[in-house]
Amino acid sequence: MDIQEICHQLIDGIRNTTWLEGVAVVSGIASVWFSRMENILVYPVGLVNTIIYIYLSLSGHLFGEASVNLYYTVMSIYGWILWARKDQRSRPVVAISFSSLSQWRDQLLFFAAFYVAIYCCLSFMKTHFAPGAIPWADALASATAYTGMWLMARKKVESWYWWIATNITSIPLYFIKHYEFTSVYYLVLLFLAVAGLYSWKHKATHATTV
Secondary structure, three states: OOHHHHHHHHHHHHHOOOHHHHHHHHHHHHHHHHHHOOOOOHHHHHHHHHHHHHHHHHHOOOHHHHHHHHHHHHHHHHHHHHHHOEOOOOOEOOOOEOOOHHHHHHHHHHHHHHHHHHHHHHHHHHHHOOOOOOHHHHHHHHHHHHHHHHHHHOOEOOHHHHHHHHHHHHHHHHHHOOOHHHHHHHHHHHHHHHHHHHHHHHHHHHHHHO
16 A cells, blocks of 8 residues: 555545544543643543443454453543542642552563453454454554553553553554544554653652652
């Protein structure tokens, strides 16, 4: 597929975008913006996005991504509760911070375990009843997203590295599945994730020097 064909598919895909996908994209962008600002609205707004994408992912045989959005839904409720907790001085109990070496080890193991599990499941599904599945790419996008969401609930700066990896993988994945508007959405999220990484790094560094 050359550049002209890609542009043609992209334009046609955006023109044919359903209102449901449009709502999911707008709420997703808003959710990431609130996350960058460390605003608790990231979770209620994000729930709109994840619930819609569970349906869209199942429709497109993106079973790994469907599982990710189901996981997002559960973790959004968990993160919402965690971010809302205050100490006796009405300060957030969870603060933005960097991961320690042991925490880096844990998140790499977390990612590896989910990647292997999702890849094996999708390979089985592709063979038996979901020929449209792309196991290695779907597993990569899913496992990085699982890890990013887990770390975001704990306000770890490194969550943004995992989101960046998720976005880079998801851009071509959704384009191939003819969700062109969602592909553009992940491109926007990629830029927001880079901005989020910069913002959270600054806050974490400032907190350690105060």
